[in-house]
Amino acid sequence: MTTLSGIGVGRGLAVGPVLRMPDPLPEPPTTQSTLGPDAEKERVMHALAATADDIRARAAKAGGMAGEVLEAQALMMDDPMLKTDVDARIDTGATAERAVHEAFGVFRDMLAGIGGYLGERAADLDDVSRRAIARIAGVPAPGVPESDVPFVLVARDLAPADTALLDPELVLAIVTSEGGKTSHTAILAGEKGLPAIVGVAGALDLAEGTTVIVDAGAGTVEADPSAEALATAEQKIADRAARVHTTGPGALADGTAIPxxxxxxxxxxxxxxxxxxxxxxxxxxxxxxxxxxxxxxxxxxxxxxxxxxxxxxxxxxxxxxxxxxxxxxxxxxxxxxxxxxxxxxxxxxxxxxxxxxxxxxxxxxxxxxxxxxxxxxxxxxxxxxxxxxxxxxxxxxxxxxxxxxxxxxxxxxxxxxxxxxxxxxxxxxxxxxxxxxxxxxxxxxxxxxxxxxxxxxxxxxxxxxxxxxxxxxxxxxxxxxxxxxxxxxxxxxxxxxxxxxxxxxxxxxxxxxxxxxxxxxxxxxxxxxxxxxxxxxxxxxxxxxxxxxx
CATH class of the missing domain: 3.20.20.60 (Phosphoenolpyruvate-binding domains)
Structure with missing residues (x-):
């Protein structure tokens, strides 16, 4: 049994098999465009608009804080400085895919360098860029894999567009190798009540199908747990599900009110x-x-x-x-x-x-x-x-x-x-x-x-x-x-x-x-x-x- 540690979100516990997020699209090649600047710029314009529309549709479906996060992501597509940078790169011969990759990458590095709240938004910009490039190339954007059985989702990080629409009936918990307490993965997982552990060193070494125990309260992921550990975890989950929550105002056993x-x-x-x-x-x-x-x-x-x-x-x-x-x-x-x-x-x-x-x-x-x-x-x-x-x-x-x-x-x-x-x-x-x-x-x-x-x-x-x-x-x-x-x-x-x-x-x-x-x-x-x-x-x-x- 191997135990990995990270930053827990929530107090939940989950047991299930690992399902890995697919790797991101490869970096676009640096080959020169054969279409010409006007055609490349038109490809970018249509892709950015379509990507923004897709993200806004996800925002409307998600609602709540997730919807707000996605609306903010959609606004990134309209940033005039980004569009100017993309056009300038196309004018030097770059393809639409390469221009978007490089321009968004500069902005991403700037946010990451600032750190803190804005640094956590750098991953959001990466996701917007990848979705736009996939749209330009005419291929599906990587997203949450499909499964007929419940699973523990393991990823480098999750984009808001993916996290916002996770199905709690299928996704038992989230484990990421990156992210902190203010990353959107952590924020949106908390809002959904999903157990999550972010910033887990070694998370990407977990093989698909590996059984794990995710304990958000302890901030631990146990891979290949023993039969005894599995039984204990399953019992804790069953006890929590069977427990009838108290209702009414918060209070101690002696009646002391704690709102x-x-x-x-x-x-x-x-x-x-x-x-x-x-x-x-x-x-x-x-x-x-x-x-x-x-x-x-x-x-x-x-x-x-x-x-x-x-x-x-x-x-x-x-x-x-x-x-x-x-x-x-x-x-x-x-x-x-x-x-x-x-x-x-x-x-x-x-x-x-x-x-x-x-x-x-x-x-x-x-x-x-x-x-x-x-x-x-x-x-x-x-x-x-x-x-x-x-x-x-x-x-x-x-x-x-x-x-x-x-x-x-x-x-x-x-x-x-x-x-x-x-x-x-x-x-x-x-x-x-x-x-x-x-x-x-x-x-x-x-x-x-x-x-x-x-x-x-x-x-x-x-x-x-x-x-x-x-x-x-x-x-x-x-x-x-x-x-x-x-x-x-x-x-x-x-x-x-x-x-x-x-x-x-x-x-x-x-x-x-x-x-x-x-x-x-x-x-x-x-x-x-x-x-x-x-x-x-x-x-x-x-x-x-x-x-x-x-």
């Missing part, structure tokens, strides 16, 4: 969140309105987009994160300065404070949207590090008509000053992804240090405890909206550390609700202390597992 909220990136996820029993929204990311724009959207445009989310949660709270740009989500109109280390640069509240009108417009739009809906808007600032930043943001939010203003705690400095920050803010929400990154000095996008990116680490939990304690003392709510909240056992520990609400992707709500219902508040506090006493993340997990109620 379970949803993380949303746009209005498209509202229906699935409501269906999963979300008691509101704990993190509404607003970047989708800004990332594909050359300028900040108007107040009216923002108000309309925010209202679409608020309308889905009448009488409930919707926690909105102000624009979190910078680092892996650069915006030229917000900050176009070159930075050696943008993760430690002008990002979050720092960039908003430097471009205050953008923040004022966003807060104004939120206040107007709240006035037209029955949801209760809570707004929070990203990447807060100081009491001064807290005072600045909360004061501006209240000036512009928003009554509940808080902060994201993602920086150790804010965690250590949580008592003073909560003396000013109305609430705190912990972003465990960034808090772990900054605590462990491990880039959350870098696979080589992925083992350090674990919110179970006692150092991270100790900081969470500082924030929870400050919330208890000040009687202010403290939530968690990072990936840690979606881990059922870790959710219990977070509650034991003083966290009062948990926010996660909709598919994770049922499992977290079930786990919380097994523990009392006293038990959760015992679990938290056991985790804190451990030396490392693995030890913390093992300690809590040993305390799990029967």
């Amino acid at each position: 379970l909220l949803a993380n949303l990136g746009s209005a498209e996820g509202v229906d699935s969140a409501v269906a999963a029993g979300a008691e509101g929204v704990g993190l509404f990311r607003t970047e989708f309105l800004f990332l594909d724009s050359s300028s900040a959207p108007s107040v009216e445009t923002q108000k309309s987009a925010y209202s679409a989310v608020l309308a889905g949660f009448p009488g409930k709270k919707v926690v909105v994160r102000a624009l979190d740009a910078g680092a892996d989500k650069p915006l030229a109109f917000l900050n176009d300065a070159e930075e050696e280390n943008p993760a430690l640069g002008l990002r979050g509240i720092r960039s908003l404070r430097a471009s205050e009108q953008i923040l004022r417009d966003q807060l104004t739009a939120l206040a107007q949207a709240e006035a037209e809906n029955e949801a209760e808007v809570w707004v929070m600032a990203p990447m807060v590090a100081t009491v001064d930043e807290t005072r600045y943001f909360t004061g501006l939010a209240r000036e512009l008509g928003l009554t509940t203003a808080g902060v994201m705690v993602e920086v150790p400095a804010a965690a250590l000053l949580a008592d003073r920050i909560l003396a000013v803010a109305d609430f705190a929400s912990i972003g465990t992804n960034d808090l772990t990154q900054y605590t462990m000095a491990a880039d959350r996008m870098l696979g080589s240090v992925a083992s350090f990116q674990d919110p179970w680490h006692p150092a991270v939990l100790k900081l969470v405890g500082e924030i929870g304690s400050a919330g208890t003392t000040s009687d202010k709510p403290v939530g968690v909206c990072g990936e840690a909240a979606a881990d059922p056992k870790l959710a219990v520990v977070l509650v034991g550390l003083g966290v009062t609400t948990l926010s996660m992707s909709a598919p994770a709500i049922a499992d977290v609700r079930d786990e919380l219902a097994r523990w009392t508040l006293a038990g959760a506090r015992d679990a938290a202390q056991a985790a804190l006493a451990a030396e490392d993340a693995a030890g913390a997990r093992a300690a809590v597992e040993g305390l799990t109620p029967a």
Whole structure:
């Protein structure tokens, strides 16, 4: 039995045979065109238009976040700089296929060089290029293989156009050799509730037909498992399928209420969140309105987009994160300065404070949207590090008509000053992804240090405890909206550390609700202390597992 490791998406478990994605089309040859520039340019024009139409048709069929991702891909085909580059290459004698390959490759390398969020989009551009070249050549574009039996899909990476339309009845799980937590494979797999493990070294060495156990919670792929391992995995899958999920609000066994909220990136996820029993929204990311724009959207445009989310949660709270740009989500109109280390640069509240009108417009739009809906808007600032930043943001939010203003705690400095920050803010929400990154000095996008990116680490939990304690003392709510909240056992520990609400992707709500219902508040506090006493993340997990109620 061979065990491979990567970055798990979700908490699911799957057993099945490997089916490999076919290799991409070979690189077009560098031979000179025999058709002439005009004919080659016409071939490109028709191919790009047809490819864009195909991607938009897939977007309409997929809907939700997947539809938005594909719409953004289709827009890549209309980029004037790309078309100009393609035409210039054709004018020097290149074929249509070669010109598209080279022009898109330059753009792809530029995105990959930027890294982070835009770097993850480089794979999307590769897919668009391959589909266009296949259309020019008159051959089928490589895609998900067909099968009559369920399988585990193994690939170098998956394009959004393929991931968006995966059939959960046939695809048991996804394993890729590339990608990170913000790759579209990870994002869309999470939205579909499919177990996935990305960034798996050795994944492409798995032979087709090999039986594997994919454990997204552990981030492992076991190839050629023993009969005993297979039986254990199959039993876990059967137990999970047979278990009747608890219903109603999130609560501990002793009746202590722990509201379970949803993380949303746009209005498209509202229906699935409501269906999963979300008691509101704990993190509404607003970047989708800004990332594909050359300028900040108007107040009216923002108000309309925010209202679409608020309308889905009448009488409930919707926690909105102000624009979190910078680092892996650069915006030229917000900050176009070159930075050696943008993760430690002008990002979050720092960039908003430097471009205050953008923040004022966003807060104004939120206040107007709240006035037209029955949801209760809570707004929070990203990447807060100081009491001064807290005072600045909360004061501006209240000036512009928003009554509940808080902060994201993602920086150790804010965690250590949580008592003073909560003396000013109305609430705190912990972003465990960034808090772990900054605590462990491990880039959350870098696979080589992925083992350090674990919110179970006692150092991270100790900081969470500082924030929870400050919330208890000040009687202010403290939530968690990072990936840690979606881990059922870790959710219990977070509650034991003083966290009062948990926010996660909709598919994770049922499992977290079930786990919380097994523990009392006293038990959760015992679990938290056991985790804190451990030396490392693995030890913390093992300690809590040993305390799990029967």
